[in-house]
Amino acid sequence: MxxxxxxxxxxxxxxxxxxxxxxxxxxxxxxxxxxxxxxxxxxxxxxxxxxxPPRLVREAAMAALAGGPIGYTDALGLLSLRQRIARHYAENFGIDVDPQRVAITTGSSGAFIMAFLTLFDAGARVAIPNPGYPAYRNIFAALGVETVDVPVNSENGFAMTAAALAKAHAAQRLDGVLAMSPANPTGAMLSDQQLRDIAVFCETEGVKFISDEIYHGLTFSRPAQTALAFSDQAIVVNSFSKYYCMTGWRIGWLVAPPELIRPIERLQQSLAISAPTLSQIAAEAAFEAKxxxxxxxxxxxxxxxxxxxxxxxxxxxxxxxxxxxxxxxxxxxxxxxxxxxxxxxxxxxxxxxxxxxxxxxxxxxxxxxxxxxxxxxxxxxxxxxxxxxxxxxx
Ligand SMILES: Cc1ncc(COP(=O)(O)O)c(C=O)c1O
Missing domain, CATH: 3.40.640.10 (Type I PLP-dependent aspartate aminotransferase-like (Major domain))
Structure with a gap:
C-alpha cells in the first residue's frame, strides 16, 4: 500500500x-x-x-530469579520495600513516615509522572530552577503545564529561594514548586534553612511542593536534608539510580501525603501496573550496602x-x-x-x-x-x- x-x-x-x-x-x-x-x-x-550495583543487590536479584515467577506487585509496590524506605527516613533523618505513604515507581522519572498527574491540571503554573533537570520542563510541556523559571546563578548562590518564589507568586499565582538539592546540573545544595523556607512558603500559600531528592547520599561536605523534615504536605521524589548505582533497574519512590496515595495508586494501576518486581526485590537490599x-x-x-x-x-x-x-x-x-x-x-x-x-x-x-x-x-x-x-x- x-x-x-x-x-x-x-x-x-x-x-x-x-x-x-x-x-x-x-x-x-x-x-x-x-x-x-x-x-x-x-x-x-x-x-x-x-x-x-552493590553485591547484595545482585545477589538478591539472582536469588529471586532462581526462586520462581516474577509477577506483578501491588500497584504501590512491595510492602517490605515500602517499609524499608520508611525505615530509611527514621534511621537517617529521625522522621516517622508511614509506609502507606510510600509508592514505588519506575525510577524517579516514573515518580514525576505520578506526582505531576496527581497534582496539576493542564494550565497549572509550576516554578522550577533554571538551569535545572531537563525532564521537568519536558514532562510539564507534554502535560500542558506551564513552567515558571526561577534563575539560579552566582548572584543567588545557585539557590532557588523562598523570596524569589514569593516574588514570582505575587506577579502571578503559582500552583506548584519543584526544588532539588543537591541540584543537577550545578551540584549546588540548599541550606536546611532555605529548604525549610521553601516548604513554609508553599504550605502558607497553598502551593504544592515537590522535592527531588535523587542526589541524596552524594554530598561532599554536609548531608542533605529532606523536605519531609519541614512539611508533611511535601511530595518527595527519590530513586535508586544514583547513590545506589541502579540506573538501568528503573526503580525509584515517592512519599506523598495520605490523601494523595489513592490517586497515585489509581494512576499507577493503569499507567504501569507496578514498578519492575525484580528491581523492587533487589532495591530492598541496597539499603544494607552502605x-x-x-x-x-x-x-x-x-x-x-x-x-x-x-x-x-x-x-x-x-x-x-x-x-x-x-x-x-x-x-x-x-x-x-x-x-x-x-x-x-x-x-x-x-x-x-x-x-x-x-x-x-x-x-x-x-x-x-x-x-x-x-x-x-x-x-x-x-x-x-x-x-x-x-x-x-x-
Ligand atoms: C535531578 C534528577 N531527577 C531525576 C532524574 C531521573 O532519574 P531516574 O529516573 O533514573 O530515577 C535525574 C537523572 O539524571 C536527575 O538528574
Whole structure:
C-alpha cells in the first residue's frame, strides 16, 4: 500500500509529543554510535555511575530469579520495600513516615509522572530552577503545564529561594514548586534553612511542593536534608539510580501525603501496573550496602578533585558550586557562544561526550557545558588530556 498525503497527515504526532529532546540522551546515542564504530569515547554526558550495583543487590536479584515467577506487585509496590524506605527516613533523618505513604515507581522519572498527574491540571503554573533537570520542563510541556523559571546563578548562590518564589507568586499565582538539592546540573545544595523556607512558603500559600531528592547520599561536605523534615504536605521524589548505582533497574519512590496515595495508586494501576518486581526485590537490599556505596562515593570525590584541579588550567575554572551530585557545570563563554556546536565538536574531534548547557537552561545554556564525573578515575584523567588537545586546536 502506498502512503497518500492524508495518511501522512494522520501520522503527525499530537502537540503534546512535540517536546524538546533530552539532549544528554541524544549525545549518549551519538556517542554509542561512535563506540559501535570502534572509537573509544569518554562518557561524561549522562549522570550514570560506572560502578555495578552493590553485591547484595545482585545477589538478591539472582536469588529471586532462581526462586520462581516474577509477577506483578501491588500497584504501590512491595510492602517490605515500602517499609524499608520508611525505615530509611527514621534511621537517617529521625522522621516517622508511614509506609502507606510510600509508592514505588519506575525510577524517579516514573515518580514525576505520578506526582505531576496527581497534582496539576493542564494550565497549572509550576516554578522550577533554571538551569535545572531537563525532564521537568519536558514532562510539564507534554502535560500542558506551564513552567515558571526561577534563575539560579552566582548572584543567588545557585539557590532557588523562598523570596524569589514569593516574588514570582505575587506577579502571578503559582500552583506548584519543584526544588532539588543537591541540584543537577550545578551540584549546588540548599541550606536546611532555605529548604525549610521553601516548604513554609508553599504550605502558607497553598502551593504544592515537590522535592527531588535523587542526589541524596552524594554530598561532599554536609548531608542533605529532606523536605519531609519541614512539611508533611511535601511530595518527595527519590530513586535508586544514583547513590545506589541502579540506573538501568528503573526503580525509584515517592512519599506523598495520605490523601494523595489513592490517586497515585489509581494512576499507577493503569499507567504501569507496578514498578519492575525484580528491581523492587533487589532495591530492598541496597539499603544494607552502605559500606560498598560509600567507597563508590569516595571515587566520585577523587574524580571531582581531579577535575577541580585540572579544569582551571584549561580555562574552564568558572564552575558552579559542586557541593553534591556528580556534575560540574562550567562556563565556556570564553571559548564559544554555542554550547551545542562545542559539544558536537568535542565528541567528534576529541571523543569526549559532554552535555551542552542548553539542555538545562534554554536562555543562557549556550554559554555552559555539563560534565558528569560519575565515571572511572582513569576517564577523568583521559578527559582532561583530550580537552587540553581539543581546546589548544581551536
Ligand atoms: C535531578 C534528577 N531527577 C531525576 C532524574 C531521573 O532519574 P531516574 O529516573 O533514573 O530515577 C535525574 C537523572 O539524571 C536527575 O538528574
Amino acid at each position: 502506498s502512503l497518500n498525503i492524508e495518511t501522512i497527515k494522520n501520522l503527525a504526532p499530537a502537540r503534546r509529543a512535540s517536546i524538546a529532546p533530552f539532549i544528554a540522551m541524544d549525545v549518549k546515542r551519538e556517542a554509542t554510535l561512535k563506540e559501535q564504530a570502534g572509537e573509544r569515547i569518554v562518557h561524561m554526558e549522562v549522570g550514570e555511575p560506572c560502578a555495578p 559500606e560498598e556505596l560509600e567507597a563508590v562515593k569516595e571515587g566520585y570525590r577523587r574524580n571531582r578533585d581531579i577535575l577541580l584541579n585540572g579544569l582551571p588550567e584549561l580555562g574552564l575554572g568558572d564552575l558552579a558550586p559542586a557541593d553534591g551530585a556528580f556534575y560540574l557545570y562550567a562556563d565556556i563563554s570564553r571559548f564559544t557562544g554555542d554550547s551545542t556546536q562545542f559539544c558536537h565538536d568535542l565528541l567528534h574531534r576529541a571523543g569526549v561526550a559532554a552535555t551542552p548547557g542548553v539542555d538545562f537552561d534554554p536562555k543562557l545554556g549556550h554559554l555552559s557545558l555539563r560534565l558528569s564525573y560519575a565515571g572511572a578515575e582513569a576517564d577523568m584523567i583521559e578527559a582532561l588530556k583530550r580537552l587540553k588537545g581539543f581546546l589548544a586546536a581551536r
